């Protein structure tokens with residue numbers, strides 16, 4: 001069997017072009033057929049031709065359900081969660097042409113659990129007035145993600161961001177020392193202006209979001225907790241750093257302070273103007289709220305019956 005043997009798609013029978021092969025456990029599939037699979041499906045290589053044919057039949061039947069889907073609620077920008085309350089169905093769509101996109105329609109009763117989380121990212125901030133030896137400062141941005149665990153024959157979870165692009169709050173603050181061991185123990189900084197909105201047992205920023213499910217005894221608890229960004233802090237510095245924060249592992253950490261290097265004591269200066277973009281803070285607030293609403297809307301026994 002030579003390197004240049006022509007392969008044929010075991011699904012549609014078409015010749016597979018160079019680099020166009022999508023391997024199955026017992027055959028081959030072309031790119032065009034692969035595009036028809038569920039976007040949440042991740043086990044293609046372990047699937048047989050028969051299993052893939054079964055999924056493609058399900059996907060075409062799904063398109064008929066999409067035609068009958070009438071959204072009564074919608075959440076998110078870009079990627080949207082749509083709920084059809086009358087039929088007890090939901091879907092997650094990336095475009096506005098639902099029938100062409102054919103997003104998997106899932107029954108609300110097939111939701112096992114839902115969780116929301118906020119990922120923090122940072123980029124080094126370059127200040128022209130920076131003093132040499134000053135610890136690096138970072139600009140922070142945030143993504144609000146939702147993870148829905150479902151009972152479904154072709155996938156286990158659906159995850160997406162409510163925001164279209166990362167939300168920049170304009171917050172600029174020094175980085176925190178990198179702990180040499182472990183990645184645990186993060187969580188909201190005491191005294192910090194930003195508390196990551198997360199439902200019960202929510203994920204740490206930067207950590208993979210795991211679905212925690214509804215917390216027994218606390219149905220319908222809103223995901224917001226603690227002070228929210230945009231809440232004015234006395235002194236006009238919403239994000240005053242309150243000591244090192246252990247264990248945050250969000251994004252790349254270029255230029256972290258070298259351990260052991262003596263840090264010059266900060267010179268007394270005039271109060272810093274707040275480095276806060278109020279529109280960004282507002283956006284952060286809106287998405288925190290939306291994340292809480294989505295978690296409630298999809299929590300069995302809370303947002304639907």
Ligand SMILES: [Zn+2]
Pocket residue numbers: 009010011012013014029030031032033034
């Ligand atoms: Zn094909």
